[in-house]
Structure formats: C-alpha cells, structure tokens
Amino acid sequence: MNISMIGIDHSKAPVDIRALFAFTRTNAGAAMEKLKEEEDIEGCIILSTCNRLEVWVTMREGELSLYDCLCRLKGIPAGSSADASYESYFTKREGREAVRHLFYLTSGLKSQILGEDQILTQVKDALNLAREHFTTDSVLEVLFRMAVTAGKKIKTEVPIAHGNPSVIHQAVQFLEKQGCSLLGKTCMVIGNGEMGKVAAQTLAQAGGDVTVTVRQYRSGVVQIPLGCKRINYGERMEYLPRCDLVVSATASPNYTLREELFQETELTKPLIIIDLAVPRDVEPSVGNREGITLYDMDSFSTDADSEELSGELQAAGSIVEDQMEEFYQWLDGRNVIPRIQEIRSEAVNDLNLRIMKILNNTPMDDGDREKLLTAVDTAAGKVVNKLIFGLRDHLNQDAFLECVAGLERIYEE
Numbered sequence: 434m435n436i437s438m439i440g441i442d443h444s445k446a447p448v449d450i451r452a453l454f455a456f457t458r459t460n461a462g463a464a465m466e467k468l469k470e471e472e473d474i475e476g477c478i479i480l481s482t483c484n485r486l487e488v489w490v491t492m493r494e495g496e497l498s499l500y501d502c503l504c505r506l507k508g509i510p511a512g513s514s515a516d517a518s519y520e521s522y523f524t525k526r527e528g529r530e531a532v533r534h535l536f537y538l539t540s541g542l543k544s545q546i547l548g549e550d551q552i553l554t555q556v557k558d559a560l561n562l563a564r565e566h567f568t569t570d571s572v573l574e575v576l577f578r579m580a581v582t583a584g585k586k587i588k589t590e591v592p593i594a595h596g597n598p599s600v601i602h603q604a605v606q607f608l609e610k611q612g613c614s615l616l617g618k619t620c621m622v623i624g625n626g627e628m629g630k631v632a633a634q635t636l637a638q639a640g641g642d643v644t645v646t647v648r649q650y651r652s653g654v655v656q657i658p659l660g661c662k663r664i665n666y667g668e669r670m671e672y673l674p675r676c677d678l679v680v681s682a683t684a685s686p687n688y689t690l691r692e693e694l695f696q697e698t699e700l701t702k703p704l705i706i707i708d709l710a711v712p713r714d715v716e717p718s719v720g721n722r723e724g725i726t727l728y729d730m731d732s733f734s735t736d737a738d739s740e741e742l743s744g745e746l747q748a749a750g751s752i753v754e755d756q757m758e759e760f761y762q763w764l765d766g767r768n769v770i771p772r773i774q775e776i777r778s779e780a781v782n783d784l785n786l787r788i789m790k791i792l793n794n795t796p797m798d799d800g801d802r803e804k805l806l807t808a809v810d811t812a813a814g815k816v817v818n819k820l821i822f823g824l825r826d827h828l829n830q831d832a833f834l835e836c837v838a839g840l841e842r843i844y845e846e
Contacts, residue, residue, distance in 0.1 A: 434475060434491050436572060437527045438534070439499040442485035446522040448730050452712035453519070454507060456481040457684065458562060464506045465568040473497045476570025478577060480559040482552065483600075483628075483711040483730055489535075491572045499525070532576065532760065536753045539580040540587045553584040564822060565815070571770030575763055578826065583756035587749045601632045601680065603733040604707055605639050608678075613705070616640035621676045623669055623690070624683035625655055628709055632680045633658045644672065670694050673704070680707045681714035689714040692722075700724050707732075763830070772837055777817045779844040784813050 441454055456464060461479045468477040468488070473495040480487040488499055500520055504510075509519070526534050539556045560577040563569040569577075605615065620641040622633045629645065637643045637660045645657045646666040657663050664672055669689070673679060681689045690706065708715040708729045720727030788809065792802055821840070825833050 434493060434572065435527055436489075436491055436531050436576065437499060437525070438487055438489045438531045439503065439523050439525050440485060440487035441522050441524075442487075443731055445524065448711055448713060450519065450522055451484070451486065454486045454503065455711055456486065461559075462562055462566045465563055465566050467506060468502060469568045471497060471502065476563075476573045477568050478559050478563040478573050480556060482555045483709070489531075489573060489577075491570055532757060533753075535576065535580045536583050536757050537750075539577075539584040540749055540753055541584065553581060553588065556584070557581050564818060567818075572764070574770060574822075576760060579756050579760045579763075583753050586752050586756070590752070591749045600709060600730060600733055601628075601635045601682075601707070604728065605635055607733055608705070609639075614640070615678065617642065618677040619675050620644070620678045620680070621646065621669065621672055622661075623666070623679065623681040623714065624685075624710075625657060626682065626684060628682040629680075630658050632682050632707075632709065633661050636678070636680070637661055641678065670698055674698060674700055676704060677702065678705045678707070680709060682709040683714055684710070685714065686712060688716045690719055691716045692718045695719060695722055695725075769834070769837060772841060773818070773821050776821065776837070776840045776844070777814050780817045781810050781813045783844070784809070 441451055443451070456479055461481055465477050465479050468474055468479075468490065471492075473493045474497070475491040475493070477491075478489045480489065488503055490499065500523060504519075535556075539553055541552055556577060560569065560574070560581070563573070608615065615636060616639070618641050620636045620643045622629050622636065622643060623646045625633075625645050625647055633643050633645050637658060643658075643661040645661050645663050646669050647655055647657065647663050648666050679690075683689055689710075702724075704725050706715055706719065706725060706727045708727065711730060713729065715727060715729075717727070719725060785806070792806060795802070797805075821837070824836050828836065
C-alpha cells in the first residue's frame with residue numbers, strides 16, 4: 434500500500450486556477466465517497482482551503498492517476514486542452530515525500546504566511562470530514578492525526594507560531610509599512626464567516642471603524658465581532674463610498690463586488706479593497722478603476738529568508754522530524770482501524786437486537802420500518818466512531834490500544 438497525494442497551491446497556481454479545483458465542505462464529502470469507490474483506493478481525504486487543494490489517498494500499487502480522478506470529479510473531460518493545461522500546476526508526491534510535505538504543511542511551514550495556524554484547524558477539519566463519510570483508513574487516520582500533533586506542539590513551543598498570524602494580519606502590516614495606518618479609518622468587511630470575523634477583529638484592533646455585512650435573512654441570529662457595527666449585505670454599495678478599506682471574505686460562488694455595481698457609485702476618496710476569497714469575491718476589473726487599489730490572497734506573504742526566522746524554523750523542523758519518526762514506528766504495526774470497524778459492527782448488531790422487538794411491535798409500514806432501522810444503524814455507527822476516535826485523540830497509544838482490546842473482549846463473551 435502506498436501513500437499518495439496530488440495538490441495545487443499558491444506557490445504554483447494563481448487564485449483563479451485554484452478556484453477551479455476548490456471544494457466546499459458538502460461537495461468534498463461527496464467527492465471523497467466517489468473516490469473511495471475506485472478499486473485501488475483504500476482511503477482518501479480531501480483538503481481544500483483558500484490557498485490549496487490536496488487529494489490524499491492510500492492505494493494499492495497500480496496505474497491509477499489521481500489527476501484524472503480529480504478532473505472527473507470536476508467535470509473536466511479527459512484529453513481536453515483544459516485537462517492538459519491544468520496538470521502543470523499540480524504537484525504529485527508519494528511515500529516519504531508525501532508524508533514530509535503534510536507534516537511541514539500542518540505545522541504552518543509551507544503556508545503563504547509562515548507560522549499561520551489556520552492550516553492546523555483546516556487539516557484537522559479535513560480528517561474529521563473524512564471520518565464522517567467513512568473514507569479514511571488506518572494509515573491516513575494516523576498520518577493526519579500525528580501531523581496535527583506536530584502542528585500543535587510547534588504552536589506551543591516555537592515563537593514563529595505565536596500571535597495567530599494570518600493573511601489579514603499580514604495585509605495590515607503591509608499597509609502600515611506603506612504608510613497607510615488604519616487608525617480611525619472607515620472599514621467594511623463583507624462576510625461574517627470564520628475568515629470575515631478574523632478580518633473584522635484584526636481591523637478593529639488596528640484602530641479601524643469596522644462595519645460587517647450580514648445577510649438580511651440571518652441578521653437577527655448571527656453574532657458579529659465585539660466593537661463592530663452591522664449592515665445588511667444589500668446595503669454594501671450604499672455604504673462603500675464612505676470607506677477607506679473594504680475586505681471581502683465570503684464562501685459565495687459569485688462576485689460580491691462586480692464591475693457593473695461601481696458604474697453608478699461615485700468615490701470621493703481612494704479606496705483599498707482586499708479580496709480574501711477563493712473563488713474570488715471581487716471581479717478583477719474592479720482593480721482597474723481610478724482610485725481603487727485591489728489586493729487578493731496572493732498579494733501578501735512572509736519573508737522566509739529573514740534572519741530572525743532561521744532559529745525558529747530549525748526548532749520547528751526538529752519537532753516535525755521527531756513526529757514523523759513516531760509515525761513510521763507506528764506504520765509497521767498498523768491494525769487498529771479494522772478492529773474498530775469490527776467493534777462498530779458488533780455494537781450496531783447489539784443495538785439492532787435490543788430494539789428489534791420494539792420496532793416489530795410499532796405500527797408502521799415495512800418500508801418505513803426498514804428505513805428507520807437503516808437510519809438507526811448509520812447513527813449508531815457514527816456514535817461508536819466518535820467515541821472510539823475521541824479516545825484516540827485524548828489518550829496515548831498504549832492506553833488507547835488497551836481500550837480497544839477491552840471493547841473487543843465485551844463482544845467475545
């Protein structure tokens with residue numbers, strides 16, 4: 434069995450190319466289930482962020498092309514001109530090269546902003562999503578879990594990981610170096626998701642007067658960062674001429690700021706727009722309008738060659754290497770996931786036996802009874818998975834294996 438990945442990121446592909454291969458949480462789950470149906474694939478995880486898309490699999494030795502699989506998922510015809518032109522943006526890794534990449538990535542050492550810790554959460558979320566869709570296997574499970582452990586350790590012990598650096602933090606620092614202080618400036622943040630909230634908090638901390646847009650149908654149920662004001666999303670163009678800075682950070686598949694919206698908007702002062710979304714939130718031609726300066730995700734980065742970073746990077750690298758060695762020690766003796774699957778199966782069967790009498794005596798059609806039993810089986814399997822994987826995340830390996838052995842003995846009696 435081989436660990437393989439294929440990925441596209443900010444280092445090789447511009448934001449518009451990355452957007453073509455991005456996945457939302459919903460369609461990433463469906464895509465992983467589709468990949469898992471491939472005969473040679475044992476397990477798979479999709480990691481999709483603003484800066485990168487990576488498909489991770491464990492697979493039998495064979496000729497399966499992950500790039501071809503990805504193109505099929507995205508509806509790109511094999512052998513087309515698009516198919517050929519996009520492939521050059523991708524990087525393929527296998528075995529130790531792939532493992533090393535994931536550990537360094539999760540630790541924030543391959544991010545556009547060195548040391549940023551959003552990628553740590555994103556890798557963890559990708560693993561959890563694969564668990565929910567039953568597409569991970571023992572190797573990917575442990576690989577991703579140990580990579581997250583390395584990232585957490587670096588965040589705690591290495592100074593480069595302190596301060597929650599992110600693209601918006603880097604953007605604010607960039608603007609300040611250009612002589613553009615945000616103190617007292619009027620700012621608008623379009624979007625109130627995770628990235629939008631971080632942006633609003635950062636701008637407010639920098640002294641900006643921040644207003645956040647909220648969709649009208651959700652305006653009464655969402656929280657906005659402390660110290661910020663709110664307006665309905667539909668009022669954004671009316672408010673925009675008052676602004677010195679606008680940040681757009683939504684998950685919308687459509688532009689939040691289109692060229693045509695500016696045709697009847699008169700700006701009385703220079704405007705900076707920062708587009709933090711992938712796909713883009715702001716139509717690129719907006720940046721050509723007089724008085725507007727437009728930045729996107731690729732406009733900001735950390736100087737990896739600065740001398741002050743060298744010691745921190747070396748310390749972080751040592752942590753990564755130690756965690757990688759632990760992973761390879763585990764890899765030789767993997768057999769936990771099949772045991773968990775057997776425990777889950779036994780637990781679901783146990784539950785079925787206990788509730789079948791009740792179900793048989795409950796007035797309902799046979800078809801409805803079968804659907805209910807199927808739903809119960811699925812829910813029970815997820816609960817067992819959550820409990821066992823939760824133990825794994827909170828216990829050392831020896832203690833966890835003792836728990837697994839104990840659960841096995843329950844159903845041996």
